[in-house]
Amino acid sequence: MLKIISKSLLALSVVVASSCSDKLSEINENPNGIDPATANPNMVMPEVMSAAARNYLELGYGDIGGVVQHIQHDGWFDGVNHYNWGPQDWSGWYGILRNNEFLYRRAVALDYKFHQGVALTMRSFLYGTITDLWGDAPYTEGVRGDESDALLKPKFDSQEVIYKGVIQDLKAASALFATGDNTGYIAGYDVYYNGNAQQWQKFANTLLLRYYMRVSAKMPAEAKAGIESIYSSGVYMKSPTDDAVMNYIGATSANSWPGATAFDQEQSNFRRKKPAEALVTSLLKTEDPRLKVWLAPVHVQWVADPTLPTAVDQFIRKDGVIQQGVKYLTDVVLNAEKKKGHKFTRHFNPTLYTGTLNTSEYVGVPAGLIQPDYFNNNPTPGQTVQNQHVSQLSDVYRGSSGGLLKARLASSAEAAFILAEAALKGWSVGSAESHYNNGIKNSLETWGVGGQYATFITKPGVAFNNTLAQVIEQKWIASWTAATEAWFDYRRTGLPSLKAGEASAEPVLPLRFIYGDNEMNFNASNIDQAINLLEATPHSKLRGKNSQWSKPWIVQGTGKPW
Secondary structure, X not given: OHHXXXXXXXXXXXXXXXXXXXXXXXXXXXXXXXXXXXXXXXXXXXXXXXXXXXXXXXXXXXXXXXXXXXXXXXOOOHHHHHOOOOOEOOHHHHHHHHHHHHHHHHHHXXXXXXXXXXXXXXXXXXXXXXXXXXXXXXXXXXXXXXXXXXXXXXXXXXXXXXXXXXXXXXXXXXXXXXXXOOOXXXXXXXXXXXXXXXXXXXXXXXXXXXXXXXXXXXXXXXXXXXXXXXXXXXXXXXXXXXXXXXEOOOOOHHHOOOOOHHHOOOOHHHHHEEEEHHHHHHHHHOOOOOHHHHEOOOOEEEEEXXXXXXXXXXXXXXXXXXXXXXXXXXXXXXXXXXXXXXXXXXXXXXXXXXXXXXXXXXXXXXXXXXXXXXXXXXXXXXXOOOOOOOOOXXXXXXXXXXXXXXXXXXXXXXXXXXXXXXHHXXXXXXXXXXXXXXXXXXXXXXXXXXXXXXXXXXXXXXXXXXXXXXXXXHHHHHOOOOOHHHHHHHHHHOOOOOOOOOOOOOOOOOOOOOEOHHHHHHOHHHHHHHHHOOEOOOOOHHHOOOOOOOEOHHHOOOOOXX
């Protein structure tokens, strides 16, 4: 793109020069434009960082949240619940990388070590996410189209090459941050850490923990040595104050939490997103204090009543009194009434009713239902009114900014669980139990319920039992709204043992994104080579190797996850 723009400008300058006086010795420059040769790298950082954070959150709070069964949708649910995905374009990710490459080049030209470290860290985060999602991808020739026409159709590098490059860049970034030199930084332009090089080094090293563990089945010696080295350094995220997060400012819909009701008067995006049964079940069985932070009780709870002369109440009850003619109320009305202390129920006779009803105060939607909007005998299937017999997300997720509404790129909880897993492998990183406990403690503190840690950690099912299944389950829970990591953990371990639902396109969970049409149409020879390196499975079917159920290099030969 840069090369095309440069050629266009050159052609325009020739036309202008040939039509003007021979005495014209210089061309006027736009006084409002920015000369790339003198641009300040601080001005580029916020866009790179905020765009990366928004993209990452939208993955973990969207389709991938459905894959790992944190959420389900009861409207427009085919992608989230059933994994019926089409080709997915990565141009948004590479657009961020182009800006980031410009940031890096300017930082090198000015010898700004801090900005170089930021650019290398973000490059690693972005390329790491791309290869995690799709598989092989343009890397060594990526975002270099301004250098030559040949690079407008870049080759695809293997996942092995990309992961090794990510690790090397993160090591280089960590060394730059270790100098503490943030020369050239202007306060307010770093939306994660406000120019704190020490915090950035913790971020870079925590990403190293992530990617060493990611490749541990394919590169075990390198992964072991790398994680042991990071642990020995002591420089990684250890408390929620270290987390790499971006706050939402809420000024516009683009700068607000996805689905914020301030920008969605009908609240359809908020209502559509429901907690998944798998997550709710896990939270309920251990009386997890995060449950009430993330989720709301059902508006109308089912009550078993053997004395009821009919199978189910036709109308709802308010404080036990039947509301004649009222089958349902809107979310707005129910919320207002419940805040006044009123309780709404419907009764059913368990002897006469032939179906199954969930009578819990918190109810999640099972994965992959054919018609999730009918679940739990909803009297209002469709999208006009919420399902009053299923939990919604808590009211905090109706908001647009502030408080708990943060995009989280990496966390101290994640770092602790990675170290717990490493310790279970027998690596020299300290006590698995200590790291596991810290992971839970950090997550509880993140969500404002840290005061309940001492009680929670002793509960059956929570108290450490020295198994990988338990570590991964708690890591899965802690990845709420950042479910991308939970998907990649599942892919390499098969844990938690999630099952696809009855209407899912295939009876197993997907493993990757499908390469997009842009690459298929405009970079065919290179993408064909990448597709041929994918491993087709019995579930790949009509799409062949370029399927969400084909195995990329990172899990080929591992027997995981299915």
